[in-house]
Amino acid sequence: xxxxxxxxxxxxxxxxxxxxxxxxxxRSVGEIVEACGLSQPSTSKHLKVLREAGLVRVRQDAQRRxxxxxxxxxxxxxxxxxxxxxxxxxxxxxxxxxxxxxxDAPEPPAAKD
Amino acid sequence: xxxxxxxxxxxxxxxxxxxxxxxxxxRSVGEIVEACGLSQPSTSKHLKVLREAGLVRVRQDAQRRxxxxxxxxxxxxxxxxxxxxxxxxxxxxxxxxxxxxxxDAPEPPAAKD
DNA sequence: CTTCAATATTCCTCCCGAGTTATATGCGCG
DNA sequence: CGCGCATATAACTCGGGAGGAATATTGAAG
Numbered sequence: 001x002x003x004x005x006x007x008x009x010x011x012x013x014x015x016x017x018x019x020x021x022x023x024x025x026x027r028s029v030g031e032i033v034e035a036c037g038l039s040q041p042s043t044s045k046h047l048k049v050l051r052e053a054g055l056v057r058v059r060q061d062a063q064r065r066x067x068x069x070x071x072x073x074x075x076x077x078x079x080x081x082x083x084x085x086x087x088x089x090x091x092x093x094x095x096x097x098x099x100x101x102x103x104d105a106p107e108p109p110a111a112k113d
Numbered sequence: 114x115x116x117x118x119x120x121x122x123x124x125x126x127x128x129x130x131x132x133x134x135x136x137x138x139x140r141s142v143g144e145i146v147e148a149c150g151l152s153q154p155s156t157s158k159h160l161k162v163l164r165e166a167g168l169v170r171v172r173q174d175a176q177r178r179x180x181x182x183x184x185x186x187x188x189x190x191x192x193x194x195x196x197x198x199x200x201x202x203x204x205x206x207x208x209x210x211x212x213x214x215x216x217d218a219p220e221p222p223a224a225k226d
Numbered sequence: 227c228t229t230c231a232a233t234a235t236t237c238c239t240c241c242c243g244a245g246t247t248a249t250a251t252g253c254g255c256g
Numbered sequence: 257c258g259c260g261c262a263t264a265t266a267a268c269t270c271g272g273g274a275g276g277a278a279t280a281t282t283g284a285a286g
Contacts, residue, residue, distance in 0.1 A: 010120060081191055154246075158245085175253065
């Protein structure tokens with residue numbers, strides 16, 4: 001189960017914030033530090049976790065390291081989610097299929113679509 | 114940020130296994146205990162976490178408690194994922210758009226669109 | 227080669243989450 | 257009404273993850 005690291009990485013709200021931040025555009029560590037309000041070492045550690053989960057990639061630009069999002073692992077998350085999508089489609093479908101189990105409602109003719 | 118509990122719940126591999134188990138069909142606690150190989154109290158605690166994250170619902174059947182998956186939170190996860198979907202679609206698109214950044218390739222005339 | 231800026235790493239502390247054992251609750255049955 | 261089964265909760269221990277301070281590393285510039 002390789003994506004255990006992926007779930008662990010995304011379990012932390014600060015790391016999710018970083019990922020959301022990197023969705024807009026790649027950023028240097030300094031920018032991320034300032035945006036997240038964390039200390040620099042803590043930020044670097046979080047970035048390391050994201051890196052090892054494969055969620056981000058680093059490009060070295062002079063002294064700066066620019067982090068960018070890697071879409072692969074998030075696509076894997078989407079794939080994990082796939083089997084459940086059928087489930088909630090079905091439940092929405094059942095909702096739309098009218099709740100005729102109401103014992104005292106005499107079938108209101110509201111055909112709202 | 115209500116879905117912090119959701120991420121926390123799904124961060125644990127045992128709980129993900131339980132969720133996957135409940136995707137097939139609702140199960141009693143005893144079944145889940147046996148399937149996951151955990152002790153009964155530990156299983157109950159995990160189920161409590163899933164319950165408080167809204168991921169599962171309980172139906173009481175005599176002494177047994179039958180747990181079933183609730184599609185709502187997973188749909189929320191899907192919604193969270195939505196902004197990233199564009200990202201990896203774009204990256205796949207870029208792959209298909211041919212990697213013409215190869216320095217020695219003299220601009221192949223493949224105008225594929 | 228020295229120095230400075232940007233980032234990573236180490237060490238330490240603390241809290242939270244997971245597991246186990248023991249116990250409580252609730253329900254059906256005789 | 258007391259017993260046994262299924263599940264939940266409490267009390268406790270333990271390991272890991274998160275945060276901060278201090279330090280190491282790397283690259284650019286002079």
